Amino acid sequence: MSKEFEIAREFEVDATPEQVWDAITSNTGGWMWPSEPPEPRVGGKGAMGSTVTAWDPPHRYTNRAEDVEGVEEQSLNQLDYTIEPREGGRRAWVRYVHSGILVDDWDNQYDAACRHTDFYLHTLRQYLTEFGGRPVVAFTTFDGPDTSKTADAFVAVGRALGLGDDTAEGTRVQARGPEGRRLDAVVDFRNPYFLGLRTDDAMIRFFGRNHWGYPVGISVHDFAPGADAKAVEAAWQDWLNGVFSQS
Template identity: 50%
Template structure:
């Protein structure tokens, strides 16, 4: 049965309103799904939603509509704060058509991680374009212990915490030396000098353990990198 939902967040980001607006509209790809937008109301955005508000650097909103009243909408309200920071009020609203509680729980937890990644981007990589790679884990990553398996593959333990150093060898890609910037039972974030690596424990929401990384090195080979991480995930859950 279809039912409306709304997820609200307010975060303070270590960036100017102009930098935040650019990060969520310019296709630099440091936070969620990289995609270039043509400025102005009515233009097309990620997954072809319609831009319904374009007021740089204070407001940006998109809305996607489908049959039977279905819609999905994102709104960003940005205000300057003291010390060169910005407050972002974020609203994600729409309609879930199946298992409302599970979908809402998943979307709510994903939102917290997405906005954290936005904060990491504007603080460490503002203005830098990303090569975006994403890959799903194998069917063997759907079980309840899948995130524990992933932690082990990343060299993390039960006592690991955000701020810990991490080093991961990915054949065909290279060695990832960085710091854990996000760590919960459902999500892991690793930041290096030239990338944001993101892992999603969607096994908790009926899916697989997935990876979506933002590579800021100029000339990064998207297909080669994606294939390497796909192989790494497959081997981690072999």
């Protein structure tokens, strides 16, 4: 049964309104998946088949899609960003509102959208404060095998990284990456649904989508000069498949 939804979040960040605006409208893959940047005008083309319905840099950006590309569970999707200066423009206050219509499995989809929102906006703040708007060199995102849909799948991911079940957010770790490579990283986000690792040159995001009936996923935002997206994806895909191999 179709039903409307709205997810609203507010936060302050140590970045100027202009830096926040650039991060949310450039669509390079610095904190979200890359896509064509929106046409800078009301009525212009936005991401995922949307239309720009508000364009007031660096204060307000809204896009709206009535047929959401590649998303069967939604018939309407709107993203609205309001940005205001704080402390004489040295900081920014951001209000984010995601609204629309979910057409199937409402409670499950709404819960997933709410929890993903918190993780995505955290990644935005990490990008702004830790990477200072550095251009992303390589971005990749992919899912694990069907065996990563089990109830305890995300616990296995943390353990495969060498993290204790009690390794807390903010801890610096030597995580086990692809081919046993050690990653000097900070656990910048951790809850039962998501895990974020931040190195000097990358943000590696782990998505426990098994909680909503989907495979575990990984996204990598790599800012290192010369980073190769295909090589990064192949390495981490092999790592993730290995976590859930039957052997």
